[in-house]
Amino acid sequence: MKKIILLFTLVFGFNLANAQVDVIKKQVGETLKGKVISVDDNVIVFTYEGQNVEYTIAKNAVEKITYGKTGQVVQTSNKIVVAGEADWQKVVIVENLNQTAGLEVGVQLGTSADLANYQSGNGNSPVIKRLKMQAAKLGYQFILVTTDASSNRVAYGYKY
Numbered sequence: 001m002k003k004i005i006l007l008f009t010l011v012f013g014f015n016l017a018n019a020q021v022d023v024i025k026k027q028v029g030e031t032l033k034g035k036v037i038s039v040d041d042n043v044i045v046f047t048y049e050g051q052n053v054e055y056t057i058a059k060n061a062v063e064k065i066t067y068g069k070t071g072q073v074v075q076t077s078n079k080i081v082v083a084g085e086a087d088w089q090k091v092v093i094v095e096n097l098n099q100t101a102g103l104e105v106g107v108q109l110g111t112s113a114d115l116a117n118y119q120s121g122n123g124n125s126p127v128i129k130r131l132k133m134q135a136a137k138l139g140y141q142f143i144l145v146t147t148d149a150s151s152n153r154v155a156y157g158y159k160y
Contacts, residue, residue: 061102110155
């Protein structure tokens with residue numbers, strides 16, 4: 001009888017401990033198990049199960065978080081489907097490298113010369129339209145516009 005109680009306690013304890021794990025489901029279907037430390041407007045900070053090192057992933061790369069302690073499911077972003085150039089308006093431009101953590105970097109889409117008239121937040125400019133059309137044609141859902149080591153503006157495509 002003591003062995004049965006011990007076995008029950010171990011199994012129940014294991015299931016309880018396992019239920020405490022948070023699950024991050026990426027847009028590509030991959031799951032990351034661990035503990036969510038923080039969530040802000042752009043990123044999720046977490047540790048992998050059994051580790052203490054903190055990792056960062058962009059909310060853009062994550063579909064949802066399931067919190068192990070409460071079972072609460074939080075949708076973090078909607079998947080952007082870009083099937084070709086016709087979907088260019090779905091492409092999102094980001095200017096913060098953190099917003100691309102966990103996404104796959106692609107080709108350079110623009111250089112300083114291409115981005116000479118780029119203005120942040122001006123969604124109707126010909127420069128933005130051209131960048132988004134090029135990204136959509138190549139299957140990228142995101143464009144990172146940033147500066148390189150020489151302070152020149154550059155743009156890169158990113159996808160899930």
